[in-house]
Amino acid sequence: MATISAKYLGDLRVECVHEQSGATLVTDAPRDNNGKGEAFSPTDLCATALASCAMTIIGIYGKHHNVDVTGATMEITKTMSANPRRIGKLEVVFNMPDRDYSEKEKAMIERAAHTCPVHLSLHPDVEQVFTFNWSR
Numbered sequence: 864m865a866t867i868s869a870k871y872l873g874d875l876r877v878e879c880v881h882e883q884s885g886a887t888l889v890t891d892a893p894r895d896n897n898g899k900g901e902a903f904s905p906t907d908l909c910a911t912a913l914a915s916c917a918m919t920i921i922g923i924y925g926k927h928h929n930v931d932v933t934g935a936t937m938e939i940t941k942t943m944s945a946n947p948r949r950i951g952k953l954e955v956v957f958n959m960p961d962r963d964y965s966e967k968e969k970a971m972i973e974r975a976a977h978t979c980p981v982h983l984s985l986h987p988d989v990e991q992v993f994t995f996n997w998s999r
Contacts, residue, residue: 910941916981924975934960952990961998
């Protein structure tokens with residue numbers, strides 16, 4: 864079980880501490896919601912969590928099946944909705960390394976992304992789009 868503590872610093876900033884590792888991060892409200900946009904917003908972290916979780920699950924698949932996915936990159940686009948203000952759409956583009964992946968490996972990698980806990984935890988009203996760019 865992960866434990867995170869947080870402290871409101873004022874000026875719409877929150878400092879978060881991952882208790883096990885001591886790692887810290889500060890969030891800031893986005894400019895379009897009264898903030899300065901000088902750090903990840905909480906919804907940016909949600910978008911980031913989706914991409915990093917999906918890539919982690921892909922990495923686990925790769926590790927167990929001797930499929931190297933090292934060097935894969937992701938681009939994440941978050942679209943907000945209004946009334947109520949919430950994340951409406953998350954798009955993750957996976958740019959896979961230039962390797963000879965078989966069609967079976969590609970299918971398993973794409974399937975693995977859809978099994979990540981963040982993907983499965985988000986409300987069904989949040990549209991989630993995963994796109995894979997294969998170099999070969």
